[in-house]
Amino acid sequence: MDLLLLSNSRTHGHGYLEHVRDEITEFLAGATELAFVPYALRDHDGYTATVADALRPLGVTVTGVHTAADPGAAIDAAPAVFVGGGNSFRLLKTLQHTGLVEAIGSRVRSGALRYMGASAGTNMACPTLRTTNDMPITEPASFAALGLVPFQINPHYVDPDPSSTHMGETREQRITEFLEDNDVPVLGIREGGLLRVRDRSARLGGVKGARLFTRDAEPREFVPGDDVSFLLSGTPRFDAPA
Structure with a gap:
């Protein structure tokens, strides 16, 4: 498998995907066509245009799968796919409805399709969307996602601020709650961070690191630069079926 999993697609002071241009260039490795999955936002055409504008300087042609009569066929014809961020619940529901959970998952696992995700798209690479930050604005058929990696990711991870007067739960507390009911590692990737997976190798990249949460630890x-390949050998254990 060949995965580029971004915590975020926008970073302060940079244009869309600009902060990861070098990583995208390396990931595409000469491929000049990219299938884009815009389902996490309502405006599919506008979202696709934003991605196309961002990747045009790299010589990449972007096609939104929503424009195809058969989105699965569009995936079958592409060398790489980018699943964009937005609302994870909306995204997963549409992936399920269009059959793209199976179409994308099978081709990525076979090595025929390179997978790039950002935010919600990164959530989709996990076994489930249970560690998303999003509101459940719509209801997918299940929480089961693509399962390209055997652990969960929390994009946009924010460290607890000891000086904050906010009395709501921190991200760390939310993840701890998840671990009370699910024995699955959670990698909280900070803004500007990413995870690069190639075959059985996984390495952190970008400019920010990550925190790994496991039950009772x-x-x-x-x-960035740390090898976290050990995460690929685990078996997720959810206390309730996805």
């Missing part, structure tokens, strides 16, 4: 800190 203190969080572990990782920095």
